[in-house]
Amino acid sequence: MQTPIVEAVYLKLGGRQVFEEEVASDADLARLTLRRIPLRALIYAKRIGFTEQEIGQFIIPARTQRHRKAKKERLTVEESDRLVRMTRIHALAEDVFENAGKANHWLRAPLGILDGKAPLEMAQTESGARVVEQLLAKIDWGAAA
Numbered sequence: 001m002q003t004p005i006v007e008a009v010y011l012k013l014g015g016r017q018v019f020e021e022e023v024a025s026d027a028d029l030a031r032l033t034l035r036r037i038p039l040r041a042l043i044y045a046k047r048i049g050f051t052e053q054e055i056g057q058f059i060i061p062a063r064t065q066r067h068r069k070a071k072k073e074r075l076t077v078e079e080s081d082r083l084v085r086m087t088r089i090h091a092l093a094e095d096v097f098e099n100a101g102k103a104n105h106w107l108r109a110p111l112g113i114l115d116g117k118a119p120l121e122m123a124q125t126e127s128g129a130r131v132v133e134q135l136l137a138k139i140d141w142g143a144a145a
Contacts, residue, residue, distance in 0.1 A: 036074035
């Protein structure tokens, strides 16, 4: 049986080692996002395949990240939300393709259906992430390639 997406996101971001509490629902994940996710979750984002450049472009600029690290501050609510969104898209792609390498490749490949943009680039906004989720659902159902 495949891991539920909420649990997959929680584990991909470091699980109990980062959050010090369990997450069992979307509401739990939203609550952690509002509390601001610890900066160390970015270490786990790198482990699942996000590059420093992607983290800087899609989640938190490198300079801001260095500043927060020096001051031992957490991500903002907005940065936390972006981190959860990108990790959710990653978890969904991995679930659909059943392979981390294939998921990482697909997320970065320009797609005609997305006007030549990569799914990761589209997922920068909530509405773009929904489009990527719909596309992944179609692929999972066998309706798109």
